[in-house]
């Protein structure tokens with residue numbers, strides 16, 4: 305006998321998560337069930353503009369038909385072989401990836417944190433085997449307020465007490481210096497021959513979209529070269545067109561990977577990618593490097609059961625094709641300029657928000673209140689009621705990062721929502 309099942313409400317789903325899931329996140333009270341392009345819908349059928357894009361993992365938009373098509377097709381063909389055998393997708397993907405980003409080799413992994421761990425391991429091994437640093441003495445320079453993921457090693461050099469406290473003992477071998485401060489970086493290099501690399505986010509996303517000076521990346525690259533250390537760029541959030549170029553280290557170039565001039569491009573020794581590498585359809589991450597660095601990795605030294613699986617590889621290949629074919633870097637650059645102009649205009653009309661910053665479609669608005677106040681959170685709740693989803697980061701900063709497939713008209717509509725919400729807030 306068929307019993308009529310009552311549809312669960314948002315509250316039901318929130319209660320279920322609270323009761324049965326670990327409380328390692330504090331989500332906005334919105335329960336989503338469907339996504340398409342720049343939109344998501346909640347279980348009550350309300351439509352929202354997504355201005356988080358899963359922390360920039362869905363740059364290509366939700367459920368992009370080409371990416372989903374590839375996912376379905378490959379899922380019905382072959383999903384996982386492990387690397388104990390070759391498969392017919394990984395090689396073509398690696399060729400495409402390395403040509404796309406201009407490196408000799410790629411090492412495929414799954415999540416962002418794993419890719420960062422991979423880069424750290426490669427860097428250290430390179431330090432001992434190529435640079436000649438004494439074993440276990442290698443040091444890696446990182447920056448204050450960094451975010452590189454959640455593993456034990458990575459949180460060992462976090463500045464965030466929540467991320468770090470009571471998870472020790474920590475991994476040694478990291479030196480922290482101030483972000484965007486070339487002089488302190490020069491100083492640590494001056495009296496230390498054991499530095500094997502520098503790990504940096506070209507824009508610090510989680511810290512509140514901190515955009516460094518234009519020359520910061522090139523100065524890091526130069527200091528690394530001078531001191532025989534590896535420049536590691538964590539582009540997990542900034543990469544794949546988010547900031548208006550294929551990579552944030554590309555500076556002003558919008559070539560989307562097929563560039564002749566690359567005059568503003570600073571090539572990292574190790575490039576770390578994740579998030580939008582798969583368009584949000586499947587966890588895929590990667591580390592790219594040239595042979596003199598990547599050759600320190602030999603059979604047995606590193607790996608992952610799912611790393612380089614045919615499903616992830618095929619999805620990532622398609623996700624990169626979409627970025628190039630739909631000119632998402634160019635669109636992010638154009639819309640980013642419009643967004644910041646609109647926000648500047650808003651700033652002049654209210655004291656509630658005091659600053660807008662960012663690059664391409666990775667932007668943040670700073671709320672004029674204490675970092676510990678709940679103002680930014682409350683604004684985000686109001687924004688969601690008005691049909692736009694954004695999340696505060698570091699207390700009083702709201703990040704605005706919609707999918708890059710947004711149209712100019714949609715962006716203006718979103719700016720209207722933000723403006724109305726802020727001006728009506730009290």
Ligand SMILES: *Cc1c(COP(=O)(O)O)cnc(C)c1O
Pocket residue numbers: 359415416417418420451452453454505509510538539540541542578579
């Ligand atoms: C999200 C992020 C990571 C971690 O990626 P996960 O897939 O969550 O492990 C690392 N670095 C940066 C800059 C990120 O934004």
